[in-house]
Amino acid sequence: MGQGSSGKLRRKLLLGLAVGLGAGVLSLGADFLGAFGRWENTVWAWRVKSFARPSSSSAKIRLILLDQKSLDWGKEVNGWAWPWPREVYGVLAGFLARAGARTVAFDVLYTEPSFWGVSDDEAFCRALDGPVPFVGALALSREAIGESRFPPGLPGIPLRGKGLADLGAFPALDWEGLTLPLPELMAASRNLANVTDRSDSDAVFRRVGLVGMLNGEAAPSLGLGAWLAGMGGEVDYRDGVLLVGNNRIPLGPDGRSILNYRGPLPVYQPVSAASVIRSEVLLQGGEKPELDPDFFRDCFVLFGFSAPGLKDLRATPISPMAPGVLVHATVLDNLLENDFIRPLPPAAAAVWILLVSLLGGMAMILCRKASTSVLVALVVLPLPWLLGFGLYRLLWWWPVVAPAAGSILALAGAMIVNYATEGRQKAYIKNAFRHYLSPAVIERLLADPSQLLLGGVRRELSIFFSDLQGFSSFSERLSPSELTALLNDYLTDMTEIILEEGGTLDKYEGDAIIAFWNAPLDQPDHARRAVRTAVRCQRRLAARRRQFEESYGVTLLMRIGINTGEVVVGNMGSRERFDYTVLGDAANLASRLEGANKAFGTYTMVSAATWEGAGSDFPGRELGAIRVVGKAVPVRVFEPLGEEGDEVPPAAESFARGLAACREGNWEKAAGIFGGLSEDPAAAVYLRRVGELAGQGPEAWDGIWNLSSK
Numbered sequence: 001m002g003q004g005s006s007g008k009l010r011r012k013l014l015l016g017l018a019v020g021l022g023a024g025v026l027s028l029g030a031d032f033l034g035a036f037g038r039w040e041n042t043v044w045a046w047r048v049k050s051f052a053r054p055s056s057s058s059a060k061i062r063l064i065l066l067d068q069k070s071l072d073w074g075k076e077v078n079g080w081a082w083p084w085p086r087e088v089y090g091v092l093a094g095f096l097a098r099a100g101a102r103t104v105a106f107d108v109l110y111t112e113p114s115f116w117g118v119s120d121d122e123a124f125c126r127a128l129d130g131p132v133p134f135v136g137a138l139a140l141s142r143e144a145i146g147e148s149r150f151p152p153g154l155p156g157i158p159l160r161g162k163g164l165a166d167l168g169a170f171p172a173l174d175w176e177g178l179t180l181p182l183p184e185l186m187a188a189s190r191n192l193a194n195v196t197d198r199s200d201s202d203a204v205f206r207r208v209g210l211v212g213m214l215n216g217e218a219a220p221s222l223g224l225g226a227w228l229a230g231m232g233g234e235v236d237y238r239d240g241v242l243l244v245g246n247n248r249i250p251l252g253p254d255g256r257s258i259l260n261y262r263g264p265l266p267v268y269q270p271v272s273a274a275s276v277i278r279s280e281v282l283l284q285g286g287e288k289p290e291l292d293p294d295f296f297r298d299c300f301v302l303f304g305f306s307a308p309g310l311k312d313l314r315a316t317p318i319s320p321m322a323p324g325v326l327v328h329a330t331v332l333d334n335l336l337e338n339d340f341i342r343p344l345p346p347a348a349a350a351v352w353i354l355l356v357s358l359l360g361g362m363a364m365i366l367c368r369k370a371s372t373s374v375l376v377a378l379v380v381l382p383l384p385w386l387l388g389f390g391l392y393r394l395l396w397w398w399p400v401v402a403p404a405a406g407s408i409l410a411l412a413g414a415m416i417v418n419y420a421t422e423g424r425q426k427a428y429i430k431n432a433f434r435h436y437l438s439p440a441v442i443e444r445l446l447a448d449p450s451q452l453l454l455g456g457v458r459r460e461l462s463i464f465f466s467d468l469q470g471f472s473s474f475s476e477r478l479s480p481s482e483l484t485a486l487l488n489d490y491l492t493d494m495t496e497i498i499l500e501e502g503g504t505l506d507k508y509e510g511d512a513i514i515a516f517w518n519a520p521l522d523q524p525d526h527a528r529r530a531v532r533t534a535v536r537c538q539r540r541l542a543a544r545r546r547q548f549e550e551s552y553g554v555t556l557l558m559r560i561g562i563n564t565g566e567v568v569v570g571n572m573g574s575r576e577r578f579d580y581t582v583l584g585d586a587a588n589l590a591s592r593l594e595g596a597n598k599a600f601g602t603y604t605m606v607s608a609a610t611w612e613g614a615g616s617d618f619p620g621r622e623l624g625a626i627r628v629v630g631k632a633v634p635v636r637v638f639e640p641l642g643e644e645g646d647e648v649p650p651a652a653e654s655f656a657r658g659l660a661a662c663r664e665g666n667w668e669k670a671a672g673i674f675g676g677l678s679e680d681p682a683a684a685v686y687l688r689r690v691g692e693l694a695g696q697g698p699e700a701w702d703g704i705w706n707l708s709s710k
Contacts, residue, residue: 012365019413020361024354027406031353034201036401041202041317043400047392048317052263057336061329062101062299063270064092065306070274085116088277089303090127095280096301097130099293103230105135105222107195107304107312107325110181125184133190133229137222140175140194140212147178149215154180156191156228158217161236161243168213170255172198175214193225195328204315205327207256210242210249211235222302223331230300231336247338258341258397259330261318268329271295273303300336302329341397349399356383356403360410365418373415380407456570456583461516462530462562462610463582463590464503466494466537468511469557469603478552486552487511493544494537494558501533506581516582519569527564527613528644534560534604535618535643561593562606564613585631592628592707593637599626599707600639601681608636617644621652623682624659626705634704639682651677658686665698 030036074080080088089106096104114120128134136155150158158164167173186192194212199205211218220228220235224244228235233245242249242257249257262268271291279289304325305312312324319326334340344352360380367373384407388400468490475483491508498505498515502523506514515533517526541558548556565586572581593605600623611620620640627634641649658673667690674690677683693700 013362015417016362016365016414017358018361019365019417020358020410021354023361023409023413024357024406026409027353027357027402028350030405031399031402036405037201040399040401041200041204041206043388044206045317047389048261049263050389051393052261052318054262054267055333055337055339057333058262058267060102060299060336061268061333062296062301063266063268063323063325063329064273064276064301064303065270065323065325066273066304066310068307068309070272071307071309073274083115086110086114086120086124087116087127090124091280092273092276092303093127093130093132093134095276095283095289095291095293096296097132098280098283099296100298101132101296101301102298103133103135103190103226104301104303105193105226105229105328106137107222107302107328109137109139109179109195110185111139111179113182121182121184125182125188128185128188134188135191135193135222135225135229136181136185136189137195138181138192138219139179139196140214140219141177141179141196142175143177145177145179147180148176150178150217150219151180154192155186155189156193156225157219159211159220159235161218161234163237164211164213164218164235165216167211167218167237167255168216170213172254172256173209173211173213175212178214190229191220191225193220193222195222195324197221197327199315202315204317205259206317207252207254207258208327208331209256210244210331211237221331222328224335226300226302226328226332227335244335247335249335249338249340250342252343253346257334258343259327260334260337260339260341260395261316261330262333263318265319265322268326268333269295270306270323300332302332304328339395341392341395343397344399349402352387352399353403353406356380357406357410359383360407361414364411364414367414367418377411380411383407456568456572457519458566458568459519460526460564460566461518461569461582461586462526462564462613463567463587464498464513464515464517464530464533464560464562465591465594466513466558466560467594469559471511474554478554482552486548486554489544489548490541490556493540497536497540498533501529501536503529503533504580514581516569516587519582520580527610528615528617530562530564530610531606531614531618531640532643534562534606535640538604558603559594559597560604561590561596562604562610563587563590563593564607564609565589589628589631589635592631595709596626596628596637596707598709599705600685602639604640605637606640608638611638611640614640618642619646619648619652621655622659624662624686624705625703626707628707629709651680655680655683658683662686662690662701663703665700667693667696 071082074084074088093104114124180186181192197205197208200207208221208223210221210224212221218235224235227244231245236243240251242251251257275290279291279293282289283293302325304323306323313321314324314327316322316327363376363380364373367376381404384400384403388398391398478486490511491513494513495505498513501517503515503517504519506516517523517529523529537560538558541556545556548554563586565584567582567584567586569582570580572583589607593607597603597605602623605623606614618640619642620638623637623639625634625636641652654673654677658670658677661670661673670690671687671694674683674687689701
């Protein structure tokens with residue numbers, strides 16, 4: 001690669017780097033301002049729903065829901081108005097004790113004495129103070145209401161990890177007030193746990209604070225409290241990780257943990273509170289229960305509300321209206337499996353956004369073809385999605401929308417830059433060459449415009465001239481519309497072949513066609529292409545000759561001359577109007593050869609330079625040596641008689657023997673040979689000449705035909 005190409009590549013890469021960096025910075029800024037939050041949340045929900053599956057621990061978690069059916073049953077069968085008597089929940093707790101549950105946690109605040117009296121609270125608390133560890137609820141608040149510190153002696157509170165105080169630095173985990181349950185309930189609880197948390201800005205619970213801080217002391221969330229009651233162990237915080245027993249739980253930048261939701265719903269086989277209560281009553285009466293107690297054996301049981309009127313429905317990525325206790329159950333499940341989603345650090349997310357933007361910008365800036373641009377887009381655009389979804393499956397939260405936006409901006413920006421720079425050049429090339437280059441050649445030029453030097457350049461070309469025999473005579477007999485239609489049909493056929501063979505169409509001059517090969521692109525086989533074009537054009541015209549005769553009443557015969565030699569080729573003309581054309585003696589000779597066909601009665605004549613460059617695969621014959629008008633040096637000329645691989649006609653071999661006899665000066669032998677080729681116009685020309693030379697010596701003719709007309 002030359003210095004020019006290397007420098008151009010370097011400039012393009014720098015331009016792509018600038019475009020990608022700009023796109024990445026714009027995407028980062030928009031992400032920082034929250035512009036992508038709504039879309040990222042939507043994509044988050046897609047990821048959750050795509051990969052949410054029950055874990056091996058999900059079967060160890062049971063939900064008891066006070067649903068609408070339970071409320072209706074309580075009112076219609078038992079006459080219970082809301083709120084229910086708390087003794088009823090004691091019946092429920094009794095069934096769980098009978099079943100041998102591992103622990104039970106209530107997502108319910110009991111901050112006021114029972115509407116049904118003190119005895120109701122006492123009966124409830126006695127039922128809870130049994131063999132199954134009970135986790136009660138407290139509520140931390142953002143406002144300084146209730147208690148401002150955890151009173152001494154609370155069950156399981158505060159957590160005692162030495163590093164937990166550092167969690168107070170996270171505003172999302174730091175609370176101002178505390179609401180406690182009834183003292184009797186606290187006394188019956190193994191642990192107390194916080195049941196309040198904040199959702200994301202769109203009211204969806206994707207993250208939770210496993211620990212709530214109040215004046216430097218820590219309380220567990222309900223899910224963590226249930227885990228501690230059932231598993232034991234300690235909680236601490238160190239180096240950005242929450243240590244829960246042997247679990248290391250990653251925390252996000254705000255101190256909260258990303259939940260790994262299970263699905264599809266329902267996951268934890270929820271049962272109606274009414275069914276549990278009825279089952280305990282039936283067992284106490286010696287009857288068969290609705291629920292088998294073994295359903296809860298050694299399970300973590302969470303009790304909560306799902307009836308709409310009780311206003312404890314929450315939005316999650318997997319459901320817009322889920323019971324609030326489901327969030328706590330998911331926390332517990334993630335703790336049991338130690339599979340919380342790990343958050344990507346903000347710095348790493350920023351690097352990823354910049355990287356994918358840079359990749360898009362630099363890859364697209366190097367594209368020269370539409371197909372390559374599409375391929376780059378098909379590779380770059382899915383990357384944020386594939387990584388975001390693939391890493392979620394591997395328990396990593398990875399941003400999708402911001403890097404996707406960065407890649408789109410980078411790709412679009414690079415395409416605009418390409419159009420503004422190379423696009424204009426390509427448009428210029430297409431406009432300049434679309435009339436006289438084949439689409440394939442134009443595409444090669446567009447792929448590498450450095451192959452085109454606009455302006456004159458000296459190089460060897462094979463040049464093609466053609467003309468219709470007797471055009472002037474029959475053009476006077478045809479109407480303008482007929483003449484135009486005839487020429488359009490004829491020129492279309494011939495041009496199609498020229499372009500198929502990779503030729504460059506120079507111009508039309510009436511019925512004449514001028515074309516050449518080996519410019520603007522290198523074509524090492526240019527002579528072969530030119531000769532093959534001549535043979536194909538003659539055959540195409542022969543095939544359509546009868547049609548032209550029937551349609552227009554004229555017989556079309558075409559003469560072709562081809563020469564190979566060095567000429568000047570380039571765009572020539574004024575700045576506003578120009579042609580890509582050739583100048584030089586080699587082009588003039590090609591024109592003269594076209595006219596020289598008249599002297600021999602032939603229709604295709606090529607110079608020795610072209611014939612030698614085309615190789616030996618074409619059948620043909622040498623016509624002799626001629627000196628055209630304006631040229632002192634004679635040139636040997638040949639007539640191709642078919643395409644590569646065709647057989648050489650026997651008459652061509654006879655003609656070659658006659659030509660050899662002429663060169664020997666054996667006029668009598670030559671006359672005998674040419675006389676046997678009665679249907680060959682070129683042989684007839686030679687026969688007349690050797691007849692004039694009969695009886696003279698070999699020196700009478702040097703074998704060169706001096707042509708007196710063009």
